[in-house]
Amino acid sequence: MDSEEADLPPFRSSTSTRSLVPATALASPAAALPSLSSSGTSAASAPSSHSQAGLLRDVQAAFKRHRRLEHPGVKQSNDIRPRRAVAPTGSLAPGAGARRFRDSPALGRLGKKKIPDAETVMPSFPGMETKSFDESFNPFDVRMDQASCDIDWKEKDLPPVNDTEPLGSSSRKVQVSMQGNITSQGPYAHVATEPGNLSSYFSSLALTEIEFDSCSQVEGSTVINQDLQRQKLLTVESDVISKSYVNMPTTLSQRTAAVQDKVHQLRNFLNQPSTQSSVAGLSCVTTTSVHSSAAPMSSSTTCYSHLNQEDQRLVTVKTLGDPSPRLVKQENMMKLPTTSVMTTSEMVVDEPALASHNSSSYVGDKSEDKKVNVCKEPSSMKEERALKYDVAAQATAGVASSEQSKVPLSGDSSLIKKPGPALPGKDENATNRTGTSVPRKRNYDPDLFFKVNGKLYQKLGKIGSGGSSEVHKVISSDCTIYALKKIKLKGRDYATAYGFCQEIEYLNKLKGKNNIIQLIDYEVTDKTLQNEVRSGSMNIKDGRVKEDGFIYMVLEYGEIDLALMLSQKWKEMESLGQMIDENWLRFYWQQILQAVRTIHEERIVHSDLKPANFLLVKGSLKLIDFGIAKAIMSDTTNIQRESQVGTLSYMSPEAFMCNEQDANGNVIKCGRPSDIWSLGCILYQMVYGRTPFSEYKTFWSKFKVITDPNHEIVYGPISNPWLLNIMKKCLAWDRNKRWRIPQLLSHPFLAPLQSYAAPPSHEEEGCTLLVHLMSDASTFSTLLKESMEGPLSVSEVESLASQDGLCSLLSEVSRLCLELRGRVRESRRQQ
Numbered sequence: 001m002d003s004e005e006a007d008l009p010p011f012r013s014s015t016s017t018r019s020l021v022p023a024t025a026l027a028s029p030a031a032a033l034p035s036l037s038s039s040g041t042s043a044a045s046a047p048s049s050h051s052q053a054g055l056l057r058d059v060q061a062a063f064k065r066h067r068r069l070e071h072p073g074v075k076q077s078n079d080i081r082p083r084r085a086v087a088p089t090g091s092l093a094p095g096a097g098a099r100r101f102r103d104s105p106a107l108g109r110l111g112k113k114k115i116p117d118a119e120t121v122m123p124s125f126p127g128m129e130t131k132s133f134d135e136s137f138n139p140f141d142v143r144m145d146q147a148s149c150d151i152d153w154k155e156k157d158l159p160p161v162n163d164t165e166p167l168g169s170s171s172r173k174v175q176v177s178m179q180g181n182i183t184s185q186g187p188y189a190h191v192a193t194e195p196g197n198l199s200s201y202f203s204s205l206a207l208t209e210i211e212f213d214s215c216s217q218v219e220g221s222t223v224i225n226q227d228l229q230r231q232k233l234l235t236v237e238s239d240v241i242s243k244s245y246v247n248m249p250t251t252l253s254q255r256t257a258a259v260q261d262k263v264h265q266l267r268n269f270l271n272q273p274s275t276q277s278s279v280a281g282l283s284c285v286t287t288t289s290v291h292s293s294a295a296p297m298s299s300s301t302t303c304y305s306h307l308n309q310e311d312q313r314l315v316t317v318k319t320l321g322d323p324s325p326r327l328v329k330q331e332n333m334m335k336l337p338t339t340s341v342m343t344t345s346e347m348v349v350d351e352p353a354l355a356s357h358n359s360s361s362y363v364g365d366k367s368e369d370k371k372v373n374v375c376k377e378p379s380s381m382k383e384e385r386a387l388k389y390d391v392a393a394q395a396t397a398g399v400a401s402s403e404q405s406k407v408p409l410s411g412d413s414s415l416i417k418k419p420g421p422a423l424p425g426k427d428e429n430a431t432n433r434t435g436t437s438v439p440r441k442r443n444y445d446p447d448l449f450f451k452v453n454g455k456l457y458q459k460l461g462k463i464g465s466g467g468s469s470e471v472h473k474v475i476s477s478d479c480t481i482y483a484l485k486k487i488k489l490k491g492r493d494y495a496t497a498y499g500f501c502q503e504i505e506y507l508n509k510l511k512g513k514n515n516i517i518q519l520i521d522y523e524v525t526d527k528t529l530q531n532e533v534r535s536g537s538m539n540i541k542d543g544r545v546k547e548d549g550f551i552y553m554v555l556e557y558g559e560i561d562l563a564l565m566l567s568q569k570w571k572e573m574e575s576l577g578q579m580i581d582e583n584w585l586r587f588y589w590q591q592i593l594q595a596v597r598t599i600h601e602e603r604i605v606h607s608d609l610k611p612a613n614f615l616l617v618k619g620s621l622k623l624i625d626f627g628i629a630k631a632i633m634s635d636t637t638n639i640q641r642e643s644q645v646g647t648l649s650y651m652s653p654e655a656f657m658c659n660e661q662d663a664n665g666n667v668i669k670c671g672r673p674s675d676i677w678s679l680g681c682i683l684y685q686m687v688y689g690r691t692p693f694s695e696y697k698t699f700w701s702k703f704k705v706i707t708d709p710n711h712e713i714v715y716g717p718i719s720n721p722w723l724l725n726i727m728k729k730c731l732a733w734d735r736n737k738r739w740r741i742p743q744l745l746s747h748p749f750l751a752p753l754q755s756y757a758a759p760p761s762h763e764e765e766g767c768t769l770l771v772h773l774m775s776d777a778s779t780f781s782t783l784l785k786e787s788m789e790g791p792l793s794v795s796e797v798e799s800l801a802s803q804d805g806l807c808s809l810l811s812e813v814s815r816l817c818l819e820l821r822g823r824v825r826e827s828r829r830q831q
């Protein structure tokens with residue numbers, strides 16, 4: 001926060017938050033402000049009960065503010081109109097809402113300049129259901145679930161305060177930080193269907209920017225920095241610009257008559273020529289722009305800063321029978337920093353028509369007439385896009401309430417505005433001037449949304465892209481964040497395309513498994529392929545996917561990947577001068593093992609295990625990316641693959657030599673042990689901060705050293721011999737000697753607590769020891785047996801003790817074991 005921002009005291013209390021919703025709700029900003037009332041910081045506040053009289057007063061106040069400025073020193077012009085139509089020219093005339101805003105200590109300075117119109121900040125979805133207007137609704141009943149809501153108003157880039165400065169010339173930004181949990185129950189919270197949704201959305205808001213211009217218009221942009229109550233998001237950073245203009249509830253018959261007059265004024269006001277796009281005359285319009293600045297998967301990108309051999313990705317290599325390995329690598333598969341990928345979404349969604357009492361109205365639901373009515377003379381690309389979406393929104397919402405859509409908007413034909421220029425290919429749902437519908441190919445803006453099985457997901461930002469796919473961060477209509485993977489199929493042959501679909505198959509198979517990323521929904525737009533996938537058959541052998549075929553996969557969203565976590569952890573340890581945090585290691589290593597156990601139990605070999613493919617979801621590591629596993633026959637133990645695939649630094653020797661013949665003439669196959677090797681590389685990286693073969697920089701040197709059975713991996717000094725031992729168990733060159741997951745999970749490295757357990761009482765001592773022996777005996781004997789296979793590695797022995805010391809230790813252990821066995825037998829005889 002800069003010093004200027006720091007000057008602004010925090011604006012505390014729920015009222016601050018309230019201001020956001022009602023202001024949007026009423027086309028008049030001032031009218032929205034009564035709900036600011038309960039704040040102790042808002043001096044001139046209306047009673048929090050929001051009586052009808054209060055409502056009218058506020059509406060009147062709002063319209064007062066719509067009058068021309070009579071500010072001394074400001075030359076009045078007929079051109080002074082809201083840039084965004086509904087938020088009107090803001091004089092400094094003391095409108096109730098204005099005063100409240102200005103009177104707030106936090107906003108004192110702002111109030112001097114221009115009065116902001118608070119607006120709703122939330123994503124909008126065509127088809128998102130609104131609450132019906134009902135007599136029981138208190139239009140301003142937007143409450144905070146939490147007693148306090150801290151709003152920290154920050155003023156950014158504000159030019160010097162000057163009441164006489166020409167209107168429309170500058171824009172100002174104010175940041176609002178807020179924490180709290182808001183539930184909107186009023187009809188003006190028109191965007192939210194369920195209070196829970198709104199609540200969860202708002203509860204996640206942490207930073208809101210509201211941009212003012214000198215016409216008192218508000219452009220609220222929200223950087224959402226989520227505190228994940230409900231564990232929906234860990235961090236979300238989005239800019240949301242929201243402009244909401246909401247109508248009066250006509251079902252409130254008592255209010256209608258009195259308010260209607262004002263509404264007419266408002267309509268006339270809105271109909272002024274320079275009004276911008278997002279205005280609906282009588283109908284309510286909500287414009288929401290989402291600038292998702294940061295899909296918080298910086299994680300997925302960060303790790304790639306160490307792009308060297310770690311990121312060499314082997315895509316396709318040689319085929320069986322071809323003696324010369326033709327290894328094709330994809331090097332430096334750098335993921336773009338997500339922060340650099342920004343999606344801007346803007347949409348205009350109509351509110352139910354004033355006349356409509358339809359309780360099942362949808363935001364965005366509106367008649368063609370209304371649509372035509374909505375946007376007028378778009379003056380910028382932004383407006384064009386808003387218009388574009390507006391049109392789309394209607395079409396989407398059309399399914400929801402066709403009746404409502406027929407409600408005539410108003411008799412005031414002057415309100416009907418020309419639709420803005422259609423963007424080529426985008427405005428497919430537009431209605432022509434005669435009111436007849438043209439065929440609708442698409443009822444949403446594909447720039448802003450994905451549609452999967454009829455459900456819309458608003459884009460928040462691109463997370464990254466793989467060889468054939470891109471992954472986006474999206475938000476669903478119930479305000480849940482997901483990752484959406486889009487795989488392009490066009491031009492691919494059906495066999496390949498079917499291969500892509502197998503990832504879906506695996507994810508379906510792994511549904512409900514805790515440590516695997518969950519597939520929420522999917523759609524294959526090529527119906528032939530989709531049917532094949534559904535039937536589990538692959539009959540089409542020939543041909544290519546002709547249409548614009550895509551696979552859409554809606555996935556659980558991962559906040560950070562292990563690769564980034566690792567690099568962060570290493571930085572942290574280096575700064576503290578530490579070597580390794582064993583507990584941290586154990587915690588995640590165990591989760592990694594559990595995830596791989598899950599797939600191995602399902603007879604799935606992942607084949608591309610690496611830190612970047614473990615995502616942290618709500619505190620647990622989950623495995624992603626079954627893109628390579630798809631090529632594996634799931635019902636076999638060992639897999640004969642047509643090509644060598646994987647990520648170089650984590651590829652097992654047999655993955656490099658897949659389908660070649662070993663010394664005994666057997667075809668080398670990849671199976672679960674290949675995954676265990678990759679796990680060994682991951683653990684090595686966790687311990688030493690680099691992969692075991694990272695010093696071999698070129699592809700061929702890496703290939704050579706990994707496939708050399710005599711190459712000895714160098715292990716740096718390490719204090720815990722069990723840790724060394726477990727790495728060696730995973731990185732045994734001979735795949736038959738590598739440990740399997742169950743053994744790794746019961747490895748002593750993961751059970752250090754036994755040595756720290758509270759010392760047993762004297763009587764229990766023997767018994768506790770036996771219990772421990774029971775649970776660990778098999779591991780212990782396996783370890784013993786293995787240590788007797790082949791020559792003992794001197795380095796291993798040295799790290800434990802001197803060889804003599806070891807011998808006497810073993811004698812002692814063996815003597816004690818024999819003695820213990822005798823006592824166990826004795827006690828059994830006595831029983």
Ligand SMILES: Nc1ncnc2c1ncn2[C@@H]1O[C@H](COP(=O)(O)OP(=O)(O)OP(=O)(O)O)[C@@H](O)[C@H]1O
Nearest residue numbers: 300464465466467469471483555556557558625627
């Ligand atoms: N569920 C998810 N949540 C968050 N980020 C994800 C999710 N799935 C994938 N990603 C991220 O999206 C990016 C691309 O993922 P994807 O698995 O498509 O690519 P890849 O493995 O690099 O390439 P390929 O698809 O060719 O195997 C990666 O940075 C990954 O971390």
